[in-house]
Amino acid sequence: MTTALITGATAGIGAAFARRLARGGHDVVLVARNKDRLRESATELHDRHGIEATTLVADLATEEGIAAVEARLADREHPVDLLVNNAGFGNKGEYLDVPMADELAMLKVHCEAVLRLTTEAVKGMRDRRRGAVINVASVAAFVPRGTYGASKAWVVQFTQGAARDLAGSGVRLMALCPGFVRTEFHQRAGMGTDNIPSWMWLDADKLVDAAMKDLARGKSLSIPDPRYKTLTSVAKLVPRNVLGGVTSRTGRKYGPK
Template structure:
């Protein structure tokens, strides 16, 4: 049986990955800041699916948190075969409305932690000749929309570049780019969602199912829904200066209130 490590595992997309992988028989290492929620989740998944579940409380905005998860990824006795870098968050407010320290924290979690954990994980996976990494980005990666979109664009480019470098090694990497998903993400960011049209919402479990199929197919980029595939296709055709204006207006319409 293989082992998967999931960051941001207690809610939303991370919890959906945990449910799916547990049902498929994978052992799990669950990473999040809230130890109580981690232990409750671990007990539920163990009792329901009979798999082993480790809990690793860690804050990936800190050096100690990144090092703790990195140390688990380096463990050779029970190696991690699938890493899901899912931890992330959003800010309420436009640039200059958010303290620069908070913007730097976002880059620490979305970029530095993803880079360092991916580096540690794939080093061992390449030696074993197998493994996979899913880095959760966003469709925001394809539009010019502040630090969040920029950090997710970095995740996409980074993941696809490493996937190319490791082609033929037995290690697969994929950037996952969901749209709006019904999770705790917006609530934690203080972002209102009543003004987001119903057709734009995705179900986390269906999202994960599509993502796992794309990973199995060897894709390095997954936009797992026809609606968002169409939107990202249109975005690629739009002039960048026009896209910036549209992104700004859309952010005011569907963003924080």
């Protein structure tokens, strides 16, 4: 039986990954900050699917939190076959409105943690010649708007570059770029969503199903919805200064996951 480790596993896309993988018979390691929610999620997955669900309390905005997850990924006696780097958050406000400490915390979660955890996981996977990493980015990666989008653009570029370097090793890496997903993400960041058209919202479980199919197909980039595939294709054709002006009027606070 294979084991998947999921960060940000108690809500939203992370919880959807946990449900999908447990339903498929995978043992899971759930990583998040809230001990009670972790225990509740693990119990539910174990009782419903009969898999082993363990928990790891870790705040990936801290050195201690990242190191704790690295240590679990380095355990060769209990290898992790699939890593899902899903933990993340957004800051409300435009550039210079957000405290530098908050910006740096976001970069630590989105970039440093993703780099370090991916690297630790891939070391063992390459030795075993099997395994996969899904790094959750965002369609915001393709829009020149704010630190959030910039950090997610880094996730996409890093993941696709590493995937090329690991070609033929038996290890697959994929960047997942969802759009607006009905999760706790916007509420936690204090972001309003009233102006988001209903057609732009995605279901987390359907998104994860599509992502897993893209991973099985060997894709290094997954934009798991035709609507957002079209939007990102258009975004690549629009001049950057025009696109930046449009997203500025839309407002950073409405950025997708």
